[in-house]
Amino acid sequence: xxxxxxxxxxxxxxxxxxxxxxxxxxxxxxxxxxxxxxxxxxxxxxxxxxxxxxxxxxxxxxxxxxxxxxxxxxxxxxxxxxxxxxxxxxxxxxxxxxxxxxxxxxxxxxxxxxxxxxxxxxxxxxxxxxxxxxxxxxxxxxxxxxxxxxxxxxxxxxxxxxxxxxxxxxxxxxxxxxxxxxxxxxxxxxxxxxxxxxxxxxxxxxxxxxxxxxxxxx
Ligand code: FES
Ligand code: FES
Numbered sequence: 001x002x003x004x005x006x007x008x009x010x011x012x013x014x015x016x017x018x019x020x021x022x023x024x025x026x027x028x029x030x031x032x033x034x035x036x037x038x039x040x041x042x043x044x045x046x047x048x049x050x051x052x053x054x055x056x057x058x059x060x061x062x063x064x065x066x067x068x069x070x071x072x073x074x075x076x077x078x079x080x081x082x083x084x085x086x087x088x089x090x091x092x093x094x095x096x097x098x099x100x101x102x103x104x105x106x107x108x109x110x111x112x113x114x115x116x117x118x119x120x121x122x123x124x125x126x127x128x129x130x131x132x133x134x135x136x137x138x139x140x141x142x143x144x145x146x147x148x149x150x151x152x153x154x155x156x157x158x159x160x161x162x163x164x165x166x167x168x169x170x171x172x173x174x175x176x177x178x179x180x181x182x183x184x185x186x187x188x189x190x191x192x193x194x195x196x197x198x199x200x201x202x203x204x205x206x207x208x209x210x211x212x213x214x215x216x217x218x
Contacts, residue, residue, distance in 0.1 A: 004068040008033065009077025017064045023057075024048045026064035027074060035076040035104050039133070046132030049105035050074045056112035058105075058131070075104035078111070086156070087111050087149040096145035098136035106132045110146045118154055122147070 001016040008031060015030055027033040027050070036059060039047030043061040050059045051073040078085040084092070087107050097103045106129065113120060113128035120128065125146045126139070134142060 002065050002068075004065055006064075006067045006070060006072060008072045009074055019063070019065055021064040022060055023050070023052075023062040023064050023067050023072070024059035026067075027059060027072070033074050033076050036074045037101060037104060039101065039105075044133065045102070045105070046109060046129075047102055047105040049108040049132065051108060051112065054112075054115070056109050073108075075108060078107065085111070086152040087114075087145070090145040090149035090152065091142075094141045094145035094148055096137065096141040102132060102134040102136075106134065106142060110142075110149065113146070114150050114153060118157070119150060120146070 002019055003014060003016050004026075005012065005014045007013070008027065013031065015026070017026055017030070024036060024038055027036050028038070036050055037047045038060060039045035041060050043058045046058060048059040049056050051057070052062065052067060053071050054073070078088060085107075087110055091097055091103060091107060096106075109129055109132050110125075113125065117124060117128070122143055125143050129139070129142065129146070
């Protein structure tokens with residue numbers, strides 16, 4: 001076993017992990033962060049995408065020990081103070097999800113894309129998301145959502161300090177649909193891959209069970 005110290009969604013954790021443990025397994029099974037999901041386990045689908053030191057990575061393709069000393073952000077840390085991130089809000093408003101299984105990874109990848117390119121063309125969005133597979137939506141509304149989020153985020157960036165209105169307006173947000181927020185989607189039986197088969201910690205499992213985290217507010 002190897003001890004790692006890692007910050008996840010702003011919280012510091014120190015845990016013993018096996019050298020072979022994947023980052024996605026550590027997030028889900030040790031920390032209970034099941035908002036990050038496993039779709040293929042072979043770095044094809046992008047469902048497990050998180051940010052490592054601000055850059056998107058497929059967390060099934062990174063060992064937990066490689067995150068030692070680094071900063072990880074997941075879909076669960078995107079909303080702040082109960083306010084959806086503009087990308088989450090746009091996915092909600094543009095109906096950019098159906099089953100929602102690809103959504104956490106898609107949103108994390110889209111956020112990374114906009115960091116590099118705040119005003120991408122449709123083609124650039126499609127190319128930027130080509131590592132994230134969605135088998136429900138046909139991608140059309142996903143592209144629309146990224147365009148809407150990009151526009152909202154550019155407006156926020158241009159607004160005078162303290163005057164930015166959150167994307168979606170100043171009113172309280174509607175309840176977060178499955179997949180857009182932190183809890184992750186409900187997975188129908190047979191939804192594919194290793195989802196909910198117990199080997200990777202099912203999304204409906206007890207989030208506290210099995211956790212050896214020694215996390216503390218940073
Ligand atoms: Fe990581 Fe599919 S689960 S890319
Ligand atoms: Fe993308 Fe179902 S909404 S896989």
